[in-house]
Amino acid sequence: MFPTIAYLDWITGRPEAAAYDLGSSDLRGTGGDRRDPIPGRLSGLAEPPDSVTLAEQIATEYDVEPRNVLVTAGASMANVIAIATALDGPSGATEPGDGQPTVLVEKPGYEPLLATPRAFGGQIHRFVRPADDDYRLDPDRVGGALTGEVRLAVVTNRHNPSGRLSARETLDATADRVGAAGGRLLVDEVYAPFTLDPTARGLGGPTAAGLDDVVVTGSLTKFFGFGGLRVGWLVADEAFVERAEHVAHHFPALAQPSVSLARRAFHHEERLLADQRELAATNHDxxxxxxxxxxxxxxxVHDGATYAFLEPTAADGDTVAEAAWAEDILVVPGRFFDEPDRVRVSLGRSPEHCEEALSALGTVLDGLR
Known part of the structure; x- marks a missing residue:
C-alpha cells in the first residue's frame, strides 16, 4: 500500500556523513540545533504567556482564526493528513462505487507528494512546470490537466526543487481552476518564508492561506532551521480542519516539549528571523x-532562494552527484525531482561551510569537463 520513497531512502544519513553538505535545504547554520534538547537559539529566551496557544500564534501569522489551524508533527505529517483528508471525501468516507480519485501533482516535484496520495488510493496525474518557462506555475496549464474525479491538486511554493516563488494571485487563479473541477488545492509552503524582505512576517512570502478550496501546509523546519522540533501545521477552512482532526487521530501527535519550544520561537520571531534573513541573504549571494x-x-537562482535546480553541461545529474559524493560533497540528483539531467544544490549551512563546499563542487565540475 505504501510505496517506497526513493529520495528519502537515498538522503537518510548523508547530510551527517558528508564533509560538505549542499543537499540540506533548511537554514540550520552550524547545525547544532538538531542535536541539542533545546536549540541553542532558543536557550534562555522567555516563554510566551501561558494563555497563548501555538495554534493561536500560527493563526496570527496567517491572519486566520485558530479554528482554521491544525498543528501537526512536522510538515510531512501535515501533508499526509491533508492528503488523507482530501481523498477521504467531504463526507468523511468514500461512497461505494466511486471511481478512484485523481490527484494532480506538479512536475518536476518532490517525490513524497507523489507517493503519499498514491498510498491513500489516489490516481496520480501530472502537470508540467517547464524548465524553458523557468518552472512558472501556470493556472491554465493546471486547468488543462484536470481530468477524472479530481479530488486534489498539489503544488509547492516556493517550488521544490527550483525555488521559483508564485504570487498569491497566481495561487488564487490556480485554486479557482481546481475548485471548479470539484477539487482542492494543496500548497506546501515550507519554503515560502525564504524572503529577504525585512518587513515580511515570520512565515514570509505570498501565502495561499484563506483562499477558497485551499489547504496550506508549513513548518518551522526550513527557514527557521528548527528541524529537530518536528513542528508543522495545516491551514484550511473550518470544515476541512474538523475532518482533518479526525484523520489525525490515526497518526502520531506532536510532543509537548516541541509545542513549548515552538511557542517560544514564535514569541521571539523578530529576533530569530533577523539572523535567518542575514544567513539566507549571504548564502543566496x-x-x-x-x-x-x-x-x-x-x-x-531565484531572488531570496538558497537552493536551485541546476543543469551541468558536462554530465548528467547522477554523474555529477556521484562524483561529488566520492569527494565527500552532497548534492541531490535531479532524478529524484523528475529531471535526471539536473542537480539540486542547497546552501543551508554556515556561509563558511557553504563557500568551502561550493569551491569543492567547482573542482569536481572542473574534473568532469
Whole structure:
C-alpha cells in the first residue's frame, strides 16, 4: 500500500556523513540545533504567556482564526493528513462505487507528494512546470490537466526543487481552476518564508492561506532551521480542519516539549528571523555568484532562494552527484525531482561551510569537463 520513497531512502544519513553538505535545504547554520534538547537559539529566551496557544500564534501569522489551524508533527505529517483528508471525501468516507480519485501533482516535484496520495488510493496525474518557462506555475496549464474525479491538486511554493516563488494571485487563479473541477488545492509552503524582505512576517512570502478550496501546509523546519522540533501545521477552512482532526487521530501527535519550544520561537520571531534573513541573504549571494561565474552549469537562482535546480553541461545529474559524493560533497540528483539531467544544490549551512563546499563542487565540475 505504501510505496517506497526513493529520495528519502537515498538522503537518510548523508547530510551527517558528508564533509560538505549542499543537499540540506533548511537554514540550520552550524547545525547544532538538531542535536541539542533545546536549540541553542532558543536557550534562555522567555516563554510566551501561558494563555497563548501555538495554534493561536500560527493563526496570527496567517491572519486566520485558530479554528482554521491544525498543528501537526512536522510538515510531512501535515501533508499526509491533508492528503488523507482530501481523498477521504467531504463526507468523511468514500461512497461505494466511486471511481478512484485523481490527484494532480506538479512536475518536476518532490517525490513524497507523489507517493503519499498514491498510498491513500489516489490516481496520480501530472502537470508540467517547464524548465524553458523557468518552472512558472501556470493556472491554465493546471486547468488543462484536470481530468477524472479530481479530488486534489498539489503544488509547492516556493517550488521544490527550483525555488521559483508564485504570487498569491497566481495561487488564487490556480485554486479557482481546481475548485471548479470539484477539487482542492494543496500548497506546501515550507519554503515560502525564504524572503529577504525585512518587513515580511515570520512565515514570509505570498501565502495561499484563506483562499477558497485551499489547504496550506508549513513548518518551522526550513527557514527557521528548527528541524529537530518536528513542528508543522495545516491551514484550511473550518470544515476541512474538523475532518482533518479526525484523520489525525490515526497518526502520531506532536510532543509537548516541541509545542513549548515552538511557542517560544514564535514569541521571539523578530529576533530569530533577523539572523535567518542575514544567513539566507549571504548564502543566496554565494550560490548566485557560483552559478554566474561558471560556464559549465546553468539555471536560475531565484531572488531570496538558497537552493536551485541546476543543469551541468558536462554530465548528467547522477554523474555529477556521484562524483561529488566520492569527494565527500552532497548534492541531490535531479532524478529524484523528475529531471535526471539536473542537480539540486542547497546552501543551508554556515556561509563558511557553504563557500568551502561550493569551491569543492567547482573542482569536481572542473574534473568532469
Amino acid at each position: 554565494l550560490l548566485a555568484s557560483f552559478v554566474d561565474e561558471r560556464d559549465d552549469i546553468a539555471g536560475t
